Amino acid sequence: MLRRTLMASAAALGAAGLLAVPGLAQAQTLTVWATDQLAQPLVAELWNKLKADFEAANPGVTVEYMPPTGTISNGAVQAAIQSNAGPDVLLTNSGIGRVSTVVNAKLIQPLTAHYSDMGWKDKIFPWLYDILSSQFGGEIYEVPDGIDAIGLWYHKDMFAEHGWSIGGSWADFEALLQKIKDAGLEPLAVGPRNGANGGHLMGNFLQAAAGSTVMGEVVSGKKAWTDPEPLLGAERVVDFARKGFISPQMAGLDQEGAMRMWINERAAIFFGGPWFIGNARAGEYPLDNMGFATIPSDIEGESKPTGGIGWSWMIPTSSKQPELAAKWIDFILSDEVMRYRAEHPTGNQISPREMPDIKPVVPVMVDVFAAAAKGVGYNPSVYVPGSATDTYFQVIQGLIGGQVSAADGMAQLQAKMPAP
Amino acid sequence: MTRLTTTADGADLRAPASARRRDGSRDGFGAAFVLMLPAIALYGLFSLTPILFTVWISFTNSGGFNTEASFVGLDNYLRAGDDPIVWQSLGRTFLWLGYHVVLAGGLGLVLALAVSRLSRTRVFFRTAFFLPHLVSLAVVGVIWANIYDPFYGLISTALTQIGLGSWNQGWLSDPLLVLFSVNVASSWQGFGLYMLLFIAGLQNIDQSLYEAAEIDGANSWQKLCNVTLPGLRDVMTFVISLAMINGLKGFATVFVMTNGGPFYASEIITTYIYRLAFQAQDHGLAAVLCILMSLLAIVITVAFNRWRARQAA
Numbered sequence: 001m002l003r004r005t006l007m008a009s010a011a012a013l014g015a016a017g018l019l020a021v022p023g024l025a026q027a028q029t030l031t032v033w034a035t036d037q038l039a040q041p042l043v044a045e046l047w048n049k050l051k052a053d054f055e056a057a058n059p060g061v062t063v064e065y066m067p068p069t070g071t072i073s074n075g076a077v078q079a080a081i082q083s084n085a086g087p088d089v090l091l092t093n094s095g096i097g098r099v100s101t102v103v104n105a106k107l108i109q110p111l112t113a114h115y116s117d118m119g120w121k122d123k124i125f126p127w128l129y130d131i132l133s134s135q136f137g138g139e140i141y142e143v144p145d146g147i148d149a150i151g152l153w154y155h156k157d158m159f160a161e162h163g164w165s166i167g168g169s170w171a172d173f174e175a176l177l178q179k180i181k182d183a184g185l186e187p188l189a190v191g192p193r194n195g196a197n198g199g200h201l202m203g204n205f206l207q208a209a210a211g212s213t214v215m216g217e218v219v220s221g222k223k224a225w226t227d228p229e230p231l232l233g234a235e236r237v238v239d240f241a242r243k244g245f246i247s248p249q250m251a252g253l254d255q256e257g258a259m260r261m262w263i264n265e266r267a268a269i270f271f272g273g274p275w276f277i278g279n280a281r282a283g284e285y286p287l288d289n290m291g292f293a294t295i296p297s298d299i300e301g302e303s304k305p306t307g308g309i310g311w312s313w314m315i316p317t318s319s320k321q322p323e324l325a326a327k328w329i330d331f332i333l334s335d336e337v338m339r340y341r342a343e344h345p346t347g348n349q350i351s352p353r354e355m356p357d358i359k360p361v362v363p364v365m366v367d368v369f370a371a372a373a374k375g376v377g378y379n380p381s382v383y384v385p386g387s388a389t390d391t392y393f394q395v396i397q398g399l400i401g402g403q404v405s406a407a408d409g410m411a412q413l414q415a416k417m418p419a420p
Numbered sequence: 421m422t423r424l425t426t427t428a429d430g431a432d433l434r435a436p437a438s439a440r441r442r443d444g445s446r447d448g449f450g451a452a453f454v455l456m457l458p459a460i461a462l463y464g465l466f467s468l469t470p471i472l473f474t475v476w477i478s479f480t481n482s483g484g485f486n487t488e489a490s491f492v493g494l495d496n497y498l499r500a501g502d503d504p505i506v507w508q509s510l511g512r513t514f515l516w517l518g519y520h521v522v523l524a525g526g527l528g529l530v531l532a533l534a535v536s537r538l539s540r541t542r543v544f545f546r547t548a549f550f551l552p553h554l555v556s557l558a559v560v561g562v563i564w565a566n567i568y569d570p571f572y573g574l575i576s577t578a579l580t581q582i583g584l585g586s587w588n589q590g591w592l593s594d595p596l597l598v599l600f601s602v603n604v605a606s607s608w609q610g611f612g613l614y615m616l617l618f619i620a621g622l623q624n625i626d627q628s629l630y631e632a633a634e635i636d637g638a639n640s641w642q643k644l645c646n647v648t649l650p651g652l653r654d655v656m657t658f659v660i661s662l663a664m665i666n667g668l669k670g671f672a673t674v675f676v677m678t679n680g681g682p683f684y685a686s687e688i689i690t691t692y693i694y695r696l697a698f699q700a701q702d703h704g705l706a707a708v709l710c711i712l713m714s715l716l717a718i719v720i721t722v723a724f725n726r727w728r729a730r731q732a733a
Contacts, residue, residue, distance in 0.1 A: 075698030082484065105484025105701045186571075193592070194679055249570040251682040252593030257569055266571065386700055398683030401593050
């Protein structure tokens with residue numbers, strides 16, 4: 001009897017003790033699918049500080065980074081959420097085309113309420129908010145992490161040594177590429193095998209040939225891909241492949257392979273956004289030697305980078321901590337975090353709102369900011385609807401590899417566009 | 421010892437035969453059913469339910485597991501018929517399957533014959549040739565994509581080093597070469613298993629048949645054609661069936677190495693299913709192709725086995 005009483009008392013005391021420890025009672029874990037470059041010390045430094053700061057501001061919360069295994073583009077986000085193996089909050093490549101895929105499949109939660117109750121509406125550019133709020137009948141499903149600005153990356157020392165420069169008309173650009181080819185180098189490096197990088201090149205060619213107003217109408221289905229302006233962009237890709245400015249063998253190369261060619265200075269120009277700085281750093285390329293330029297265009301004022309919403313935060317419908325996930329996004333949108341990320345050595349993105357007096361550590365980011373300040377054109381990869389994205393990427397491979405003519409390729413792409 | 425089944429006056433102690441049969445079969449069936457129940461439940465849950473669910477999805481406009489799907493009749497089947505990529509990928513799937521049977525199965529047989537002739541080094545080579553089979557197909561894809569890299573790859577560099585740079589090809593960019601190139605990688609991973617099966621088959625061939633052939637003056641080629649290959653008939657049937665099923669399941673290397681490109685040149689039915697289901701969220705059409713692929717696997721395997729049975733008879 002005495003032993004039973006003692007055991008019951010001990011159990012009651014233990015239970016009371018557990019409840020009295022706030023850390024144990026309220027312990028929560030937030031799983032975050034963020035960067036895939038945590039193995040890089042500098043990147044790890046940044047994200048680990050964010051984790052520590054968030055945990056300090058939210059006692060009892062532990063942030064766990066899940067190593068992302070892909071994006072919406074390659075279906076990994078969809079597969080992870082559908083199999084209930086997804087995180088509580090995720091950062092993935094975005095844009096209306098990709099986001100539509102996960103919205104239509106009801107894989108991510110609407111965040112519209114948080115735009116008002118957490119003030120996110122005032123934490124992004126007004127034009128960005130207008131775009132987001134006009135996409136799904138007023139519902140917003142993503143929070144932009146940064147804006148992309150895709151242009152041409154070149155080697156400052158190589159160009160200075162040969163007296164080369166990027167600018168002027170399309171004919172000047174062709175003449176430059178011919179000189180590069182004559183010097184025994186690959187003029188343009190592109191890796192369209194896994195889609196995205198082919199899209200970076202194609203988007204720039206379309207921007208140069210059609211301009212952003214026309215391309216805005218094309219990607220939204222108001223104008224046809226077979227119209228003369230976008231068709232010219234496709235014809236120029238075929239023409240450059242025929243002239244050897246883009247090696248047809250690159251149709252079988254992926255983005256990593258194309259980057260490797262540029263970093264080893266076997267190729268002169270690579271198409272990419274400021275995120276490419278991270279890859280160049282990983283390849284031990286001297287970042288001071290990176291130059292950024294916009295693609296020459298014969299249309300007045302249209303020599304500008306392409307882009308749009310490159311990467312966004314989303315909360316899966318399978319999230320076990322949706323409120324905490326919203327807190328995380330709010331934390332990411334804070335002035336302190338945005339400034340810290342922008343001025344960190346790995347800072348390679350354009351913030352989703354005006355951030356005055358940012359002093360980027362990597363010098364070339366100043367040129368990227370300047371190029372983007374004139375406005376950013378459309379990167380079709382992130383704007384075309386999900387039903388047409390794959391065809392877009394396959395057609396680019398076909399244009400580079402000589403498997404499809406510009407007219408046929410554009411016709412196939414147009415056939416996949418939904419009726420306006 | 422005999423069992424007592426009759427009384428002293430000859431009466432049969434046993435129950436009437438019909439009743440015995442009835443009771444016995446009932447008891448036996450009940451016990452068998454109870455014993456099989458866990459297996460039936462697991463089979464129903466993990467095999468039958470997904471199959472039936474896939475068939476149901478094929479008649480709906482499902483856009484994902486979280487969406488409401490409505491019945492659309494045969495729409496998805498008609499769409500599959502009208503989609504040129506379905507037919508292209510189907511053709512390439514047959515080509516892929518053929519490459520796999522010939523490359524992986526053929527290499528497995530050749531190496532089994534070679535390894536079985538060895539005495540002291542047999543275990544070493546058997547293990548060494550089997551090792552690639554232990555590597556994940558996705559990793560194999562990454563390795564071989566780098567080998568095929570047209571600028572920095574092993575093949576390109578080696579050809580350039582020996583002065584044959586002009587022989588270099590766009591292994592993954594040439595539409596006529598790409599499927600074969602990817603299949604080489606896939607077959608490199610797969611041949612080890614087939615080799616082991618052939619070695620097991622070779623060990624079961626009666627050695628006296630070789631002795632008799634030698635007495636008859638048969639040379640090595642004649643022994644191979646008249647003793648070894650006929651002796652491997654059953655193993656070969658199994659290996660070819662297995663290789664065909666594995667060929668139909670081909671996915672990882674294509675997905676990793678080419679993503680179906682360039683311009684659908686290496687798109688096979690499985691990669692197209694993945695693209696439809698997880699990238700375009702078109703589950704209805706993807707389900708139709710899953711059913712098509714399953715039917716193909718059944719038809720090909722049954723037809724091949726019947727043909728082999730007829731040959732053997």
